[in-house]
Amino acid sequence: MAAIEARDLTKRYDELTAVDGVSLEIGDGEFVGVLGPNGAGKTTLLEMFEGLRRPDGGEVRVLGEPVWPRNPRLQPRIGVQLQASSFFERLTAREQIHTFARLYGVGTGPADGWLERVGLADKADTRVEDLSGGQAQRLSIACALVHDPELVFLDEPTAALDPQARRNLWDLLSSINDSGRTVVLTTHYMDEAEHLCDRVAVMDHGRILEVGTPAALVRGLDAPARITVAPGALSPERAAAIPGVTETRDDGDQTVLVTRDPAGVIAVLAAGERLDGLTVQTATLEDVFLALTGREYRA
Template identity: 55%
Template sequence: MSTTAQDGPSVALDSVRKHYGSTKAVDGISLTVARGEFFGLLGPNGAGKTTLIEIMEGLRQADSGTVSVFGRSPWPRNVELLPKIGVQTQSSAFFVRLTAREHLRTVAALYGAGHDAAERALASVRLTEQGDVRVEDLSGGQRQRLAIAAALVHEPELIFLDEPTAALDPQARRDLWQVLRDLKGAGRTIVYTTHHLDEAEVLCDRVAIVVAGRIAALDTPARMVAAGSPTTRLLVPAHRLTLEAARDIPGVDAATLEGDTIVLETLDSGPVLARLDALAGLQGVRTRTASLEDVYLELTGGAAGTAAVGSAAADASQP
C-alpha cells in the first residue's frame, strides 16, 4: 500500500544542498521527521542549522534535492502549508505595549482564528494568569513562553522552535521543558534547535548533529550515547586523594586535576570504586557516565570523532 500525505512524515529531505558562494551551508542532507516526533537539530554556530530550518519552512530555496512538508513542497512559498506550520524564532517580535492576551488575539486574527484560540494558547504555555500583563513587563521566561504561544495560536501540526530556552535561568528552563513535554503529549510535531545538550537528551525522540553542513550523526539520544565512548568518569574531591595515587589505581586509564576535583577515567568502574573506598572512602565521590554532550563534543571537535560516532548512527536516518 502506498504511503499518503496523511500518514507520511511531517518533513522529508532528500540530498538537500544550499551553497552561498564557495560556502556549503547545507551539503547533501537527508532526513525525515515523523508525525508527532520531537526532533532535535544540534550543531555549532555556522553548521547550517538555520539555513536548513529556513528551507523546511519555505523561507529559502534549496539549490538541489527535494523538500517535502506534509507531502508538499514548501517552495515557492506555499500558502496552503502556512496554517499547518508554527514558527518561534530566536529573536521573536512582540507588540510590547499590548498585554499578553491582546498580543495573542492580534496574532490569532492574522490567521483568522478567534479570541478563544488566544485563550487556549495562553493556557497551553501556562500564561493565563499573566494574560493581562503587558508584554514589556513579562519576565524573560514568560516572553519565551509567549513566543511559543504565538506559534501555537492557530493550532499548527508542525512547530519549529529555535533556541526557545536561550538566556533563561535554570528554573525558567525547567518550567519551559514541561511546556514542551505537554506539546509533544498533545501530538504536535516539533523541530527543535538548542545548544543545551542536557535538554535535547531529555526531550528529543531523535537528534541530528550537523557539522559543516552535513549530518554527522542521527539517532535517538540513548543509542547515540551508547555508540559513543564507554568510559566512566569518577569525580573525587582533590583533598581526598593525590593525583599520583589516583593514577596508580589499577583500572584507571587517566587521571586529571580539574579545579578542586580529580577526574578518573575508567572502562571498569566497579574495581576502581572498590579501591577508592579502601584508599579514601567514597564520601563526595560522583560518577559520570557518557552523555549526549560527550558525543556532541567528540563529533564537533575533530574529523576522527565524526567518523567514529557518525558511522555508528549512519543507518538511523529513518524513525
C-alpha cells in the first residue's frame, strides 16, 4: 500500500494557482524530498497531504485514508513539523513536549527520551521563548515525533540549524526511516536531499517537474565533469590537446579540464604521472535543480 496517493491535486488563492494538478505516489517506508524555489508550492502541497488545507481539485489519500474532511483516524498516525511552529507560552521545553505527549496518550518517559535524541536534554528546564532558533526547531521536530508516527512530514526541518546540528539531525531522520517510517520533507539544501532521500520531486510554479532518485536525475542531466589539476602540473596547451577535453580554464593557480569522458582523461593524466592534487567534480543535484527551475532570484 502506498503511504500517500495524490491525483490531480490543485489549490488556488484568488488568481494564484499554488498547486497545479499534482499527482504523486509515495511508497510505504520511502524517504522522499520535495524540492523547489521559494513560492514553488511545496508547503501548500504538504499542508494538503497533512489535512491542513482543503484541495480545490483532485484527491489525496494518506495511509489508505481520505485526508479531507479532516480525518481524526489519521492524526495519531502522522507527525507534522511545520515551517513555523508556535509553542504554548511560558512553558519549558520539558513541559512543552510533555503536553504534546499527553495529547497523544504518550508517557513522560518517551517524551524525555525525544529531548535527549534531539540534543535538548540540557535545555529541558529552559522556557521555549529563551531557546535559540535552532533549539526551537529541534524541539518542534521532537514534538512531531513524540508519538512515534508511521508517517512524518517535515517542512524545512534543518533551516535554522548549524552544520553540526544538521548532521546530527540527518542521523536521527535516517534512523527513523530505517525503522520503517515514511518520511516526507521539503528542503532547500541539495546535499541534504542527496544524503537522505530515496527519491526527490522537483517542483516549480505549482507543478512537479521531475521525480526520481537523486542519482538518476543527475545522470539524466548529462552534464560534463570538471577535472582540476595541481598548479603547474599541466599547461593549458597540453591540457587542451588531451582527447575528450572540450574546454580548459586557467586562473594561474589551477587548470580545469571540462570533459564528458572523465575516465579517459584521467587515464591520460595517470600515464603522464600528473595525478597529484587532482580533483574531479561531476554534476550534482544542485545542477539538476538549477537546470529545471532556472537561476533567477526568487524572493
